[in-house]
Amino acid sequence: MSTPTRVYIARLSGVAVFDPNGDQVGRVRDAVARLRTTQRPPEVVGLVAEMPMRRRIFLSLNRITSLDADAVVLGTGTLNLRRFEKRPNELLVLQELLDRRVQLDPGGQSGAVVDVAMECSRGGEWSLTRVAVREQTSRLTRRGHLHQVEWDKVRGLSGIATTRGTANLLAVLEDMRPADLANALQDLPDTRRNEVAAALDDERLADVLSELPEHDQVEILAALDRERAADVLEEMDPDDAADLLNELPPPEQDVLLDLMEPDEADPVRQLLKYTPGTAGSVMTSEPVILPPDATVAEALARVREPQLSPAVAAQVFVTRAPMTTPTGRYLGMVHFQRLLREPPADLLGGIVVNDIDPLRPTTPLPEITRRMATYDLVAMPVIDRNNRLVGAVTVDDVLDHLLPRDWRDRDAVTGALTTEEELDEAHG
Structure with missing residues (x-):
């Protein structure tokens, strides 16, 4: 493999994946690490790549001939296009570790994870070896010191994170198109998804909501306070806002519409009056x-x-x-x-x-x-x-x-892998 011996994984996010002929087949979205029963750092076994039609697949490191912050190149062989599903003993590095609150040894300083490095041993095994942690500071005008420390010198990397920010994960996701960001949010646990969604600005969140399945739209909107939810609805196209409000009970619709600016709420109210399945119910009221x-x-x-x-x-x-x-x-x-x-x-x-x-x-x-x-x-x-x-x-x-009502839901479109045999195939 033609690649540096140490690679920081956040820098790989969004990097193009090429086949041996030089054709782009997808983009890197995360790395998969396997937890060990010993005290050794997790072993990195592959990458998660996003392919066309929002399908995420597993790329074994054994299949990769070149890996750096500019491109990932695959070797010859058949590409397994089965959808990736994480096993119980595995860790999605960026999804689960970025912004995690941890403590450093010695000294016990607290901070947030901003990146994680994987390193290749002489035997060709990749492991998570170093963690970049931004120290917490009470001063709003100054960023905390950045520490780069060995994996075993950081406490709080395992188990369920109780407190987390969103800044570093958002930095990884910021260049994604709304449809791709919506896809990434579907991979997150509900609580984490709602945290990240709430941290987006109103316009960005409005664009992303329009690309999500209806049930995810409703859950994210419900997790916001009503004033913020109304602000986001104002940023949506009236037809998209009407579609989303149609998923809510009428009393909740009325509350949110009353909180919106009248000139933003009026076209949405009008669209809500039309019968579903008609031109009035699907049209945009703001053409050129x-x-x-x-x-x-x-x-x-x-x-x-x-x-x-x-x-x-x-x-x-x-x-x-x-x-x-x-x-x-x-x-x-x-x-x-x-x-x-x-x-x-x-x-x-x-x-x-x-x-x-x-x-x-x-x-x-x-x-x-x-x-x-x-x-x-x-x-x-x-x-x-x-x-x-x-x-x-x-x-x-x-x-x-x-299209089917749940066409935006990736699980409904591609089908989840459920058997151990299928999981083995998906992991190459």
């Missing part, structure tokens, strides 16, 4: 809307706004004033590809397309799917009986409601 006298240049500037999802940014809806839903009379829409082909000074009213009948709030999901597929659309307008635009259904909204 411009008047007919807006220019192509103005429309392109709007669809470039970074907070817009690709599906929402794919088209501009043209209406009379007012420009917020429910708008004035709906006139039509312009796809962004058409905008790219027109002179920047041209007006939207001259290129608007209105030859496709809009949806109604009561249009059922199967009909929406059929029409979007027929016309190869990524979004369709939804208008009321007065021809006012009330929202738009995007392809991601449709997929989210066509």
Whole structure:
């Protein structure tokens, strides 16, 4: 194995994993260590890598030919794609040790684990040998001293952690996309998951909640105080916030809606009125809307706004004033590809397309799917009986409601390994 003899594991998180041909197959998310019955430090037996479709698999260290903070390269052979499941005598290093409160010997200083090093012996065995611990300090303006000490000089690494922070685990997770971070949270014990979720800022937590199964969304929201929960709901897209609130009892819905700012709560209240399985229940009430006298240049500037999802940014809806839903009379829409082909000074009213009948709030999901597929659309307008635009259904909204209700739950999608034989296969 071409690799340093000592590797700090937090630095491996997110590192790309390549096959022998140089193709990326996933990213490192953690290391697996096997606890020993003796006083020797745990033996590191492999890495956990995240593959496409959020599947996490086990990579035995024996399969790895190169390992450092830049890349992990696998040797030849068949890659076992069975989902990783931790055995009772194993330890997920980053998940279970980062931020753990420990004490150092001698001296008894207390601190939090910020990283753990694994080291290779002359016989080729990897073990957890050193721990980086940030000393606790009462001074808010100064960070505590960083100690790097031998594994056996740290007390509190085994057993259940009673008090833990989140800063170092969040540092490891901060570069993940919301969907990948949601996947990582599902691997954590419920208490730890709720701690990490609560430590995210409102916008980040809102994005992550939208990627979690409904039962996890509800549990995380319930663990927050109500004022913080309302703040997070305000950061969510109205349709996502409505979906989440639909999982709560009506009295709790009312409490959270009352705590939200009125201009944030009103579109959510409106979405909650629609019958499930209809256009009204799955649409977003905040598509890109411009008047007919807006220019192509103005429309392109709007669809470039970074907070817009690709599906929402794919088209501009043209209406009379007012420009917020429910708008004035709906006139039509312009796809962004058409905008790219027109002179920047041209007006939207001259290129608007209105030859496709809009949806109604009561249009059922199967009909929406059929029409979007027929016309190869990524979004369709939804208008009321007065021809006012009330929202738009995007392809991601449709997929989210066509897939099984538990599709975001990795256990339901991939199936958990339950037998000892399957566990052996998953560990190579």
